[in-house]
Amino acid sequence: MFCAWGGNLARQLVGRLVSLIPxxxxxxVVVFLLVRLIPGDPVVALLGMEATPEAVAALRAxxxxxxxxxxxxxxxxxxxxTGDFGRSVQSGREVLPLLMGALxxxxxxxxxxxxxxxxxxxxxxxxxxxxxxxxxxxxxxxLSLFGLSMPSFWIGVLLILLFSIHLPLLPASGxxxxxxxxxxxxxxxxxxxxxxxxxxxxxxxxxTRSTMLEVLQADYVRTARAKGLPHRTVIxxxxxxxxxxxxxxxxxxxxxxxxxxxxxxxTIFSWPGIGKLTVDAIFARDYPVVQGAVLLTAGLFxxxxxxxxxxxxxxxxxxxxx
Amino acid sequence: MSAxxxxxxxxxxxxxxxxxxxxxxxxxxxxxxxxxxLAPVLTPYGPNDTDFxxxxxxxxxxxxxxxxxxxRDILTRVIYGARVSLVVxxxxxxxxxxxxxxxxxxxxxxxxWTDTIIMRLMDVxxxxxGVLLALAITAVLGPSxxxxxxxxxxxxxxxxxxxARAQTMVVRSLDFVEAKRALGFGPVNILARSILPNIAAPxxxxxxxxxxxxIITESYLSFLGLGAQPPTATWxxxxxxxxxxxxxxxxxxxxxxxxxFLTVLGFNVVGDALRDLFDPRTG
Numbered sequence: 387m388f389c390a391w392g393g394n395l396a397r398q399l400v401g402r403l404v405s406l407i408p409x410x411x412x413x414x415v416v417v418f419l420l421v422r423l424i425p426g427d428p429v430v431a432l433l434g435m436e437a438t439p440e441a442v443a444a445l446r447a448x449x450x451x452x453x454x455x456x457x458x459x460x461x462x463x464x465x466x467x468t469g470d471f472g473r474s475v476q477s478g479r480e481v482l483p484l485l486m487g488a489l490x491x492x493x494x495x496x497x498x499x500x501x502x503x504x505x506x507x508x509x510x511x512x513x514x515x516x517x518x519x520x521x522x523x524x525x526x527x528x529l530s531l532f533g534l535s536m537p538s539f540w541i542g543v544l545l546i547l548l549f550s551i552h553l554p555l556l557p558a559s560g561x562x563x564x565x566x567x568x569x570x571x572x573x574x575x576x577x578x579x580x581x582x583x584x585x586x587x588x589x590x591x592x593x594t595r596s597t598m599l600e601v602l603q604a605d606y607v608r609t610a611r612a613k614g615l616p617h618r619t620v621i622x623x624x625x626x627x628x629x630x631x632x633x634x635x636x637x638x639x640x641x642x643x644x645x646x647x648x649x650x651x652x653t654i655f656s657w658p659g660i661g662k663l664t665v666d667a668i669f670a671r672d673y674p675v676v677q678g679a680v681l682l683t684a685g686l687f688x689x690x691x692x693x694x695x696x697x698x699x700x701x702x703x704x705x706x707x708x
Numbered sequence: 709m710s711a712x713x714x715x716x717x718x719x720x721x722x723x724x725x726x727x728x729x730x731x732x733x734x735x736x737x738x739x740x741x742x743x744x745x746l747a748p749v750l751t752p753y754g755p756n757d758t759d760f761x762x763x764x765x766x767x768x769x770x771x772x773x774x775x776x777x778x779x780r781d782i783l784t785r786v787i788y789g790a791r792v793s794l795v796v797x798x799x800x801x802x803x804x805x806x807x808x809x810x811x812x813x814x815x816x817x818x819x820x821w822t823d824t825i826i827m828r829l830m831d832v833x834x835x836x837x838g839v840l841l842a843l844a845i846t847a848v849l850g851p852s853x854x855x856x857x858x859x860x861x862x863x864x865x866x867x868x869x870x871x872a873r874a875q876t877m878v879v880r881s882l883d884f885v886e887a888k889r890a891l892g893f894g895p896v897n898i899l900a901r902s903i904l905p906n907i908a909a910p911x912x913x914x915x916x917x918x919x920x921x922x923i924i925t926e927s928y929l930s931f932l933g934l935g936a937q938p939p940t941a942t943w944x945x946x947x948x949x950x951x952x953x954x955x956x957x958x959x960x961x962x963x964x965x966x967x968x969f970l971t972v973l974g975f976n977v978v979g980d981a982l983r984d985l986f987d988p989r990t991g
Contacts, residue, residue: 412832646837
């Protein structure tokens with residue numbers, strides 16, 4: 387039985403990995419074309435206006451810029467696969483270490499935002515479903531509608547006004563590494579995490595409510611109630627456990643969307659992650675950094691979607707055996 | 709198909725129209741549209757009129773939403789900002805709806821390699837977080853209102869293409885389409901006359917929901933300085949300007965954000981209502 391599960395899971399995993407190949411290829415082509423579509427010479431885009439003739443010649447040779455686009459693409463891919471993402475036009479530093487330095491703050495923020503959203507969304511969604519058509523349910527749906535409609539930057543600005551200016555409790559911007567000072571890291575994290583987590587919470591809450599409503603009608607929930615199990619046990623052990631699969635899927639999808647949302651949140655709170663790096667690079671016309679950041683974020687997005695698929699295949703035995 | 713779908717929808721319509729939620733959503737959308745159309749009549753100021761004697765004034769009778777750092781009337785700029793948001797929402801959603809609808813229905817009708825290639829291309833667009841892709845496109849093409857519209861349209865394209873493809877696959881196997889094929893009608897005729905009209909309703913529902921998302925994405929681009937350029941008033945760039953004056957003039961941040969929130973709320977509610985009307989299973 388276990389072998390059959392394992393075999394099915396491995397087959398599904400290989401299938402998903404194979405299906406990713408054309409997508410990752412497409413993503414790399416789009417990112418490759420980003421710089422080529424900028425009007426003018428890509429050398430100027432990649433090196434800046436003040437590049438020396440030697441640097442221009444070296445770049446032309448390294449990226450095969452005098453060859454057809456297909457050859458250029460292959461040269462670019464070869465460099466990428468050896469970890470050569472080029473150099474920042476602005477700082478002259480290699481792009482890969484810049485990206486890696488910004489990745490950790492972004493992951494902290496994304497994880498904290500997801501945690502905030504789950505803490506808000508799961509209890510609210512479950513309460514809304516178990517008290518369907520009551521004032522609590524109406525309030526929860528209104529809350530989720532508001533959460534979905536509020537632009538995150540406005541939430542961020544309102545939070546800064548309230549918690550950093552009127553009640554100076556939390557810092558309005560900046561980042562402290564957790565290894566440096568955990569307390570200050572957490573105080574800097576609170577406002578950006580709430581900002582980013584609110585829209586996420588709204589979507590997860592809606593999904594929790596609708597899935598729980600469906601599960602609460604199921605025979606096994608009725609049986610659990612008929613057996614005289616306490617209400618809390620029926621809700622959390624029987625109903626919620628079975629409602630988790632679509633919720634996990636949505637969390638995965640939303641976590642990917644968070645990677646897009648960090649662009650705004652990191653800009654407002656001066657959080658030195660991938661999002662802020664991308665925006666700063668766009669304004670500095672630092673295209674090697676833009677290219678690297680977009681590629682890394684899209685790659686992470688695809689990877690997270692894959693992990694989501696795998697997790698819900700593991701969580702749901704029906705999918706493992708199908 | 710359309711007749712079958714529209715009968716229960718028409719039966720549900722009166723109840724839907726009288727629900728407080730739909731009235732609220734419709735009211736907010738109507739308010740935004742009226743503000744955009746009647747902007748010059750609604751306010752005595754121009755959106756770029758500066759008054760250096762009235763810089764950073766708090767809300768008052770003369771300036772109900774206060775003034776900004778250049779002495780411009782914030783209410784006036786919020787009203788004119790509605791124009792940009794609605795135009796971006798409308799044009800970008802229409803563009804992606806039409807293009808996505810056509811390529812999605814071709815993929816669904818023709819199947820085979822055409823379908824595979826089109827849908828893999830859509831998967832590639834889908835593989836980027838929406839805001840990031842919009843940002844990358846405007847970064848390459850340069851910041852402007854037109855490029856922001858194009859970027860948002862590209863981001864939304866796969867959503868419409870996927871819906872159009874799925875709906876087309878359902879409709880193409882229906883009897884009346886089979887009958888037209890048997891009578892010798894060509895694929896262009898069948899797609900244009902039989903399939904597209906029958907997949908229009910779910911596309912419009914999705915369009916109304918994406919309208920709200922388009923307004924938010926435009927405000928993000930403007931906020932980052934990649935949408936319409938100053939001095940054009942947009943809700944996003946007004947909020948961006950407000951960041952530097954949060955302590956001195958917090959009202960600069962209140963009203964442009966509130967305008968985005970209420971307009972997006974209105975479109976979300978209307979979108980939800982339309983979805984319930986045409987597809988009650990998802991309600």
